[in-house]
Amino acid sequence: MSVVTDSVSYVYAVGREVPVGSLDDLTGVAGREVAAVAGSGLQALVSTVPLEDFSGEKLEERLQDLTWLAETARAHHHVVDTVGRAAALVPLALATVFYDEARVRAVLEERGAEFTRALDDLDGRAEFGVKVYLPTGAAPGAGEKGTAEKGTGEKGAGRTTGTEYLRRRRAAVGAAERAMRSARESADALHDVASEAAVRSRRHRVHDTALTGRTDQMVLNGAYLVDRARSGEWRAAVDRAAPGEVTVEITGPWIPYSFVNGEDG
Amino acid sequence: MSDTVRWNTGQPRRQESAGNDGANLADILERVLDKGIVIAGDIQVNLLDIELLTIKIRLVVASVDRAKEMGIDWWERDPTLSAGRQELEDENDELRSRIAALEAVMARNPELAENVEEDAEEPDAEESDAEEPDAEEPDAEEPDAEEPDAEATDEPGDADEPDGAGQDEAVPAERPAPRRRKSRER
Numbered sequence: 218m219s220v221v222t223d224s225v226s227y228v229y230a231v232g233r234e235v236p237v238g239s240l241d242d243l244t245g246v247a248g249r250e251v252a253a254v255a256g257s258g259l260q261a262l263v264s265t266v267p268l269e270d271f272s273g274e275k276l277e278e279r280l281q282d283l284t285w286l287a288e289t290a291r292a293h294h295h296v297v298d299t300v301g302r303a304a305a306l307v308p309l310a311l312a313t314v315f316y317d318e319a320r321v322r323a324v325l326e327e328r329g330a331e332f333t334r335a336l337d338d339l340d341g342r343a344e345f346g347v348k349v350y351l352p353t354g355a356a357p358g359a360g361e362k363g364t365a366e367k368g369t370g371e372k373g374a375g376r377t378t379g380t381e382y383l384r385r386r387r388a389a390v391g392a393a394e395r396a397m398r399s400a401r402e403s404a405d406a407l408h409d410v411a412s413e414a415a416v417r418s419r420r421h422r423v424h425d426t427a428l429t430g431r432t433d434q435m436v437l438n439g440a441y442l443v444d445r446a447r448s449g450e451w452r453a454a455v456d457r458a459a460p461g462e463v464t465v466e467i468t469g470p471w472i473p474y475s476f477v478n479g480e481d482g
Numbered sequence: 483m484s485d486t487v488r489w490n491t492g493q494p495r496r497q498e499s500a501g502n503d504g505a506n507l508a509d510i511l512e513r514v515l516d517k518g519i520v521i522a523g524d525i526q527v528n529l530l531d532i533e534l535l536t537i538k539i540r541l542v543v544a545s546v547d548r549a550k551e552m553g554i555d556w557w558e559r560d561p562t563l564s565a566g567r568q569e570l571e572d573e574n575d576e577l578r579s580r581i582a583a584l585e586a587v588m589a590r591n592p593e594l595a596e597n598v599e600e601d602a603e604e605p606d607a608e609e610s611d612a613e614e615p616d617a618e619e620p621d622a623e624e625p626d627a628e629e630p631d632a633e634a635t636d637e638p639g640d641a642d643e644p645d646g647a648g649q650d651e652a653v654p655a656e657r658p659a660p661r662r663r664k665s666r667e668r
Contacts, residue, residue, distance in 0.1 A: 225524070225525060228521075228523070231519075271525060272525065273525050273526060276525060286511075287507055287511075290507070290510050290511050290514050290515070291507070291510060293514050294505070294510045294513070294514055297514075307519055308513075308514070308517075308518040308519065309518050309519050309520075309521060310514065310515065310517070310518040310519065310520045310521075311514040311515050311518070312523075313520075313521055313523045314523045314524065314525040315523050315524045315525075316524045316525075320524055324521065328521070332519075335519065346509060378580070379580075421512060421516075424508055424512075429508065468505065468506070468509055471513065474513035474514065474517040474518050475513065475517045477517065477518060477519040478519065
């Protein structure tokens with residue numbers, strides 16, 4: 218792959234023993250093909266991209282463009298995910314860009330030991346996600362109305378009803394809080410089981426409902442590093458432990474993005 | 483490779499889109515932006531900016547992912563806004579009818595209004611209200627129209643004063659938002 222001065226090298230991941238054929242017909246960011254840049258017994262997955270789109274200024278500007286960001290993130294993930302099926306990979310963060318392939322080789326050499334450690338750690342392992350939601354219907358309060366109107370026509374009954382109304386309101390608040398607390402406890406328990414069956418785990422921030430587009434509230438967003446050979450066992454353990462009053466969602470297997478820095482979790 | 487399976491115990495759920503490219507955009511962004519090994523490239527992107535960016539993404543990603551099915555009015559269908567709003571409207575309707583019923587009772591029976599006042603801890607404020615039930619209607623209704631928005635977004639307090647029977651009209655009208663908010667807090 219030739220290096221032109223107005224191009225830069227976008228790096229997706231660093232791997233070991235990446236099969237040559239696995240990069241064929243693979244499309245990366247900016248619609249570019251993907252190549253392996255070898256050095257220090259490692260291979261970096263690289264696309265040559267136009268400098269004009271990936272200069273510092275331009276990059277910061279484009280990262281604010283959600284459409285571009287979504288496309289680029291998906292492309293980045295696609296490359297990592299596809300090649301990751303065939304070889305051990307350490308994914309890099311989005312938009313890691315070097316001037317040219319020589320610089321990429323230099324980085325492979327400089328940080329070879331670090332990459333090798335991470336690859337040793339992650340080889341044969343996959344990341345799974347577990348998300349737990351409190352279903353909207355589980356938060357009481359909606360069923361309260363309808364009973365509120367009776368008795369208002371009675372002499373003096375209006376006052377009693379108002380007090381009762383407030384009492385019921387407080388009860389509904391209490392019930393919703395209890396439902397949320399109980400869902401959090403279920404989530405903690407499930408996280409413990411999933412962590413127990415995993416090599417390592419960590420909890421990500423829960424997503425806001427504006428982000429998930431769901432009405433139910435996320436109470437757990439966990440990531441678990443699991444030996445691939447034992448992923449069936451892990452799933453079964455999580456399945457058994459999944460409490461009935463919440464919705465559980467499992468994602469994966471992912472290339473272990475969340476565990477590339479070994480000390481985490 | 484990243485397939486998603488979701489279930490709700492006892493009640494089987496649909497399979498989520500399978501395959502790596504069908505993975506949820508939020509899940510992908512969470513990983514490729516926040517995670518992965520961070521190496522200072524030759525072209526630096528300020529990670530602080532990315533951190534800020536993720537906050538922004540948290541607010542708007544749904545619009546990208548769902549633009550086609552939801553159209554440009556996605557925020558109106560955002561359950562955090564619309565579901566609660568409908569609930570508040572229902573409650574306001576219910577409260578209005580109850581206020582009307584109370585006022586009818588009071589108009590027929592002036593002594594009842596007096597009794598109500600005696601129970602109140604601050605009778606001075608209620609004096610004129612109780613004697614002129616007609617004048618209350620605009621007072622009670624106008625704030626209703628604006629309260630759901632204002633309270634749903636930035637009313638942290640929870641005015642907990644069920645006493646003062648003379649305030650019955652006003653207090654319930656303000657209750658729904660704090661209650662709803664509590665149920666959504668994490």
